Amino acid sequence: MHAIRLHGVEDARFDDVVEPELRQGTVKVKVAWAGICGSDLSLYQHAPVPLDYANPIMGEIGPKTLGHEFSGTVTEVAADVNGIEVGDLVAVQPNFADGTCPACVRGEPNLCRNFAFIGIHGWGGGFSDYVVVPADHAFVLPEGISLEVGALVESLSVAWHAVKKSGATVGSTALVVGAGPIGLGLLLCLKAIGAEQVIVSELSSSRKELARTFGGDVVDPREVDLEAYVRSVSAGGVDVSFDASGVGKPTLQAALNSLRPGGTSVIVAEFHGEVPIDPNLFLLGERALVGSFAYTAEDFSEVIAAIADGRMSPAPLITSKIALADSVERGIEHLLREGRSTEVKILVSPALLRTEH
C-alpha cells in the first residue's frame, strides 16, 4: 500500500510500504479521509522526531507515516475485540499514554510523559491506505455523521478540550484570536456549549466569512481597536479568551488584555519564542493563563455526541479534498505557501486519483 512518510526536514515521500497486520485488541481501518493539521506543517518543516528515536509506547524507529486526523471503515476486527464490527465507520483517537506516569495516575493521560501519536511517533498514520489501531481508539460514528466530518473529530477535540480548560459555560462571553482550523473549531465548540457571544479576531477574508457563518462576532483588528471593542460589548472584558494563532506578543496580549477580572485565557497554538506579559494583569484581576494540549477519549466522545445531536455542524470547515499522492505538494506545501489564508481544512483521500497538474 502507499503511505506519506517523513524522512527528514522537508522530505516527505509517497512510499510503498507493507500493509499493517491485525494484532490482539486492534481493528484494521481502511482510511477514508485524513486532515492536514498545522502540526503536520511543523513536523514537515522541522522533523523533530529523530528517525532513530523509539517512543516507549510505540517502540518504532525509522520514517513515520504522517496523518493523525482521520476516519475510515473497519475492515477487520481482532477476535478479542467486542463492540465494533466490520463495516463500522470510525474516527480514530490517535494519542496514547503509558498509563503509569504521574500524569496518567492523576487522570491526565493527554499529559503522559511518554505520549505517542499515530501519525507522528509510529503505528502508521492517516496518510496511507490502512491503519491498524487499538479498538478503544476507534470511535464508531453514529448514523448521520459522514466520513468527511468524521475526519474533523480530532481537531474539534483539540478545541473541545481547550473550551473545557477555559471553564466557559452557558452564557459565557469569549474572544477567539485567529480563525484557522482550531480557532473556528473553538467557535463551534463554544457555541455548542451555549456561550452567549463569541468575538473572533481574524485577518483573512475567507476565514472571516466562515466565522460569521458559524455565528461569530467577527472583528478585523486592522480596522477596529480589538481590546476597546471587546470591553465595549462585554461589560469590561470577556470571561474566556483563546490564542489560536500563536503569532506572538500582539495576539497573546490581546487575549489577556481582553479578559474581565477573574477571566481565563487559554493557549491552544504553538508559539515560536518568548512573549512578554504583564504580571500585574494577573495579580490585580486574578486573571489566569492556561495551556491546553490534545484531548482525551472523553473529549472524542463528547465531540461526536455534539455533532450527532446537531449542536455542531462542522462540515463547512472542509475547503479542499485532494488525493493521497498529492498531499505533500498540493496539501502541506500549498498550506505553507499561500494556502493558509484561503484554506481551512484540507482532507486527503487514498481513494482519490492523483490529479494531473
Place this chain on the structure above:
Amino acid sequence: MHAIRLHGVEDARFDDVVEPELRQGTVKVKVAWAGICGSDLSLYQHAPVPLDYANPIMGEIGPKTLGHEFSGTVTEVAADVNGIEVGDLVAVQPNFADGTCPACVRGEPNLCRNFAFIGIHGWGGGFSDYVVVPADHAFVLPEGISLEVGALVESLSVAWHAVKKSGATVGSTALVVGAGPIGLGLLLCLKAIGAEQVIVSELSSSRKELARTFGGDVVDPREVDLEAYVRSVSAGGVDVSFDASGVGKPTLQAALNSLRPGGTSVIVAEFHGEVPIDPNLFLLGERALVGSFAYTAEDFSEVIAAIADGRMSPAPLITSKIALADSVERGIEHLLREGRSTEVKILVSPALLRTEH
C-alpha cells in the same frame, strides 16, 4: 488622636486628627498593633491614590491614614450591632466591595471594580489610635490568639487566598520564591493545609533561617541550581509554585519552569514591568499561571481558625515592634533602605512611647 497620613510621594506625616465617631453598624477599635506591608512601601514611594480621588464606597478625599494590617480592642459598639462586645479582641478585614459589580455578583468581592481598603482609600487606618469599622469586618480573636498575632491575620489571609487559588491540597509539593512576609506566610499556609514538601528559594540568611524554622526546604539559588533541585526532589516538578518576590524574569521563570505538567503557578507579588514567558511551557504541559489578589471574609475566618487550632504558629514572623510616631523613619524608610533583608514583619503600636534616637 494621632495618625500617620500620606500627603504625597514620600510624604507621610504624624498628624493630629479628629477621633472617628461610631456610626450605625460599626464598632470602634482601639488599635493595638498594625503591620507594615510591602504595599505600604509602594504607597509611600508612589502615592498612587490622588488626594482629590473619592473612592465610590468610601467617598473620602484628602490625605488618608495608612495601615491595613491591624488588630485591637473593641471600645464601643453601635446599638444595631450584635455578636461583638466591648473588650473583644479583633483583627480587622480592611477591604470592601460595592456588592453590585459583576465580580461581586459572581461571588468574587475581592475583585470588585470599586474595591476600597481601610488604610489606603479612607475610613482611617491602623497607623492611628482608633478606627471605626463596619462590625462584619471585625473578626473576634478566640482565646489564645494574642493581639500581636491578630495583626498578622491580614497578611496571612493574602497567603491563604493564594494557596486556595493554586489548588494545593494534602500531599501537594510546592515551590515558594521569596521568603518575605508573604512568602513565609505561604509556607505556613501550605503546611497548614497539609502540603507534603515546600521548597523555599531565598537569599537573605535571616529569612532562610526563619523558613527552616517553619519547615521549609530552603534553597539559596546562588548556591544551587534551583530548577534542577526542584525536579530532582519532586518527581519532575512541583504541583504548585508561587512568585512572592516580584523580582521579574528570573523569579517568575523559576516558578514556571519548576512546575510539573498540569501544575499551577500563582503570582502574589507586585511586579514592575513586563516579564517574558514561554507559551509552549503552557501549551505542551497544560501549566497555568494565575493571579491572587487580597482575600475574602472566608479567608479571614479560615486563617483565624487555623491559628486557633494550632495548624499555624505565625508569631516568629514578627521581627520588630516600634512606636506609631516612629513608623515612617524606623518602619517604612528602614524597610526601604536595609530592613528588607533582616526584617520580616514590623508591628507599629500607638501605645508604645517614641524611642529617642
